[in-house]
Amino acid sequence: MESQFRVRIKICCISRVDEARLAVRLGADALGLVGRMPSGPGIVADELAAQIVQATPPPIATFMLTSETTVDEIVAHQQRVGANTIQLVDAVQPETYAVLRAKLPAIKLVQVIHVLDERNIDEALRAVQHGANALLLDSGNPTLTIKELGGTGRVHNWQVSRQIVAQSPVPVFLAGGLNLANVREAIDTVQPFGLDICSGVRTNGNLDEQKLDAFMQLVHGI
Numbered sequence: 001m002e003s004q005f006r007v008r009i010k011i012c013c014i015s016r017v018d019e020a021r022l023a024v025r026l027g028a029d030a031l032g033l034v035g036r037m038p039s040g041p042g043i044v045a046d047e048l049a050a051q052i053v054q055a056t057p058p059p060i061a062t063f064m065l066t067s068e069t070t071v072d073e074i075v076a077h078q079q080r081v082g083a084n085t086i087q088l089v090d091a092v093q094p095e096t097y098a099v100l101r102a103k104l105p106a107i108k109l110v111q112v113i114h115v116l117d118e119r120n121i122d123e124a125l126r127a128v129q130h131g132a133n134a135l136l137l138d139s140g141n142p143t144l145t146i147k148e149l150g151g152t153g154r155v156h157n158w159q160v161s162r163q164i165v166a167q168s169p170v171p172v173f174l175a176g177g178l179n180l181a182n183v184r185e186a187i188d189t190v191q192p193f194g195l196d197i198c199s200g201v202r203t204n205g206n207l208d209e210q211k212l213d214a215f216m217q218l219v220h221g222i
């Protein structure tokens with residue numbers, strides 16, 4: 001089924017100011033800045049992330065990806081970077097959302113759910129009940145000894161993601177292994193509010209203008 005509205009696009013793993021400018025020029029709605037992680041290719045130092053935030057014009061959203069799980073560490077990370085959205089890539093205690101909202105009232109909270117099986121549907125709905133403003137469905141594996149919290153380039157079970165979208169009262173972004181070949185099927189199957197992409201629009205680790213332009217055209221149907 002065709003999506004009925006404009007699917008929002010978040011370009012993740014932004015690691016330079018010129019990458020941010022390119023993504024915005026080609027139509028990104030949001031940029032992702034990956035903080036310290038146990039694994040993954042897209043990490044950027046907090047000082048550089050802060051410069052990218054400063055260089056990003058309104059109304060583009062800046063998502064700071066954090067693997068921190070305590071309120072104090074999450075707040076400290078946000079204050080170093082200055083992003084307007086916090087993307088929690090690991091599970092947090094239920095009360096964390098309310099405490100973060102009290103301490104950072106202007107900052108939106110996006111909870112990542114790593115979709116492994118149908119048990120993640122309940123996990124997603126609980127995160128919303130506890131206060132997440134949006135969900136982002138990704139393909140990491142937090143049960144590994146060295147946690148994978150994103151940037152895997154892998155697709156997960158989109159049927160589970162579709163069920164989460166259907167039941168979620170808040171916007172849901174789809175991530176994980178999206179590329180030029182599968183993005184239309186991903187939209188039609190999952191019907192997400194937005195998409196998040198990292199490796200699928202990169203070549204040798206760098207944001208690739210041609211791939212990004214083609215991705216935008218595929219998503220927006222032009």
Ligand SMILES: O=C(O)c1ccccc1NCC(=O)[C@H](O)[C@H](O)COP(=O)(O)O
Pocket residue numbers: 012013032034037039040041042043065089138139148149150151152153154175176177178196197198199200
């Ligand atoms: O890219 C990383 O190194 C990373 C590590 C840990 C958490 C998130 C990370 N990347 C950011 C993302 O959320 C990616 O955009 C998302 O996982 C999708 O990545 P991809 O499958 O490569 O499109």
